Amino acid sequence: MLKGNLTCENISRLILPYIDDKLTENQRNRVAIHLRNCPFCMEKYRIIKSLFDKIKQKNIQRAKKFQQYKLLSAYCDNEVSENTKDNIEASLALSCELTQKAIKINNLKKLMNYVFESQFANIELNMEKDIINRLKNDNIFKKIKTKIKKFKLHF
Amino acid sequence: MKYKIKNNSLDELIELARSGDMDALEEIIKRQQKNVYATLYYLNAKPDEIMDLTQEILFKVAKNIKKLKNPRTFKSWLNQIIINQFYDTLRKKQKSVKKVCLENTEESKTNFEIPDFASNPYQKAVDKELEAAIKNSIHKLPDPFKAAIIMRELQGLSYEEIANATNSNIGTVKSRIARARLKLQEYLKPYLS
Numbered sequence: 001m002l003k004g005n006l007t008c009e010n011i012s013r014l015i016l017p018y019i020d021d022k023l024t025e026n027q028r029n030r031v032a033i034h035l036r037n038c039p040f041c042m043e044k045y046r047i048i049k050s051l052f053d054k055i056k057q058k059n060i061q062r063a064k065k066f067q068q069y070k071l072l073s074a075y076c077d078n079e080v081s082e083n084t085k086d087n088i089e090a091s092l093a094l095s096c097e098l099t100q101k102a103i104k105i106n107n108l109k110k111l112m113n114y115v116f117e118s119q120f121a122n123i124e125l126n127m128e129k130d131i132i133n134r135l136k137n138d139n140i141f142k143k144i145k146t147k148i149k150k151f152k153l154h155f
Numbered sequence: 156m157k158y159k160i161k162n163n164s165l166d167e168l169i170e171l172a173r174s175g176d177m178d179a180l181e182e183i184i185k186r187q188q189k190n191v192y193a194t195l196y197y198l199n200a201k202p203d204e205i206m207d208l209t210q211e212i213l214f215k216v217a218k219n220i221k222k223l224k225n226p227r228t229f230k231s232w233l234n235q236i237i238i239n240q241f242y243d244t245l246r247k248k249q250k251s252v253k254k255v256c257l258e259n260t261e262e263s264k265t266n267f268e269i270p271d272f273a274s275n276p277y278q279k280a281v282d283k284e285l286e287a288a289i290k291n292s293i294h295k296l297p298d299p300f301k302a303a304i305i306m307r308e309l310q311g312l313s314y315e316e317i318a319n320a321t322n323s324n325i326g327t328v329k330s331r332i333a334r335a336r337l338k339l340q341e342y343l344k345p346y347l348s
């Protein structure tokens with residue numbers, strides 16, 4: 001616990017949690033009082049706050065962009081509601097950037113599907129008979145086992 | 156009762172298999188084996204283990220199909236088995252330390268060649284390069300992204316089916332597929348322009 005008035009050294013430790021709103025009400029008030037009375041710390045606060053805001057803004061923008069990409073990706077898979085589909089199609093008509101992104105997603109899909117289809121087209125595995133036989137043997141083995149168990153219990 | 160199993164839909168076959176019809180079960184395995192094999196290949200199973208793993212997974216499907224309540228959930232259920240079996244094997248191997256690394260020789264890699272019957276040699280070479288590029292790119296993805304994009308693009312599962320198979324929700328699946336696509340576009344840039 002910090003007692004009495006805060007020093008400039010205290011402030012440099014508390015400045016980030018203060019900006020990030022991580023302090024208790026009491027701590028927040030004491031930092032605010034110091035800042036009001038100390039031009040040096042106030043300047044420091046302004047610089048850090050503006051950097052912090054820029055980073056925050058960038059993160060918000062990035063998240064928004066990803067949100068839009070996520071919807072577009074789901075749209076290319078035909079996995080959006082009719083309402084969202086209409087909205088996306090309206091946005092696509094207005095934005096070249098978005099259309100480019102949709103084309104890129106579809107190109108990737110086509111490329112992957114082409115490779116997957118051609119790669120495994122000629123493979124013959126023929127495992128079905130072996131598996132069915134194994135299952136039949138397994139069932140016989142189980143029946144024998146339960147019979148032995150019953151037999152043991154009987155005696 | 157005589158019927159042509161080959162013409163039945165997957166849902167019908169599952170219903171029949173659940174009531175103990177072995178022919179139907181055989182047809183299901185016949186239809187699904189390539190899917191299982193291909194999925195394991197892209198999940199990065201060891202070449203010399205893919206066949207055994209595919210066998211094990213298909214056997215589990217055959218053994219437990221009667222427990223599947225709704226035929227519509229078959230694809231999710233199958234993929235759940237694939238994922239669980241694959242990561243179980245991986246975990247077991249990690250426990251038995253370096254034994255596996257010694258066995259991973261070049262020889263075992265060359266044994267696993269996918270036959271390619273494309274007639275044009277140039278196309279053949281292009282296809283091979285592309286296959287390798289896609290495989291390497293998928294392997295670089297984090298596990299949850301990898302599984303989601305394989306289920307979507309290789310097997311054509313719906314987002315709901317992927318969510319059920321991976322025990323997650325549709326929002327998460329949407330995110331994972333989108334993130335996988337962003338990464339794949341970056342890795343495969345030379346092939347996409």
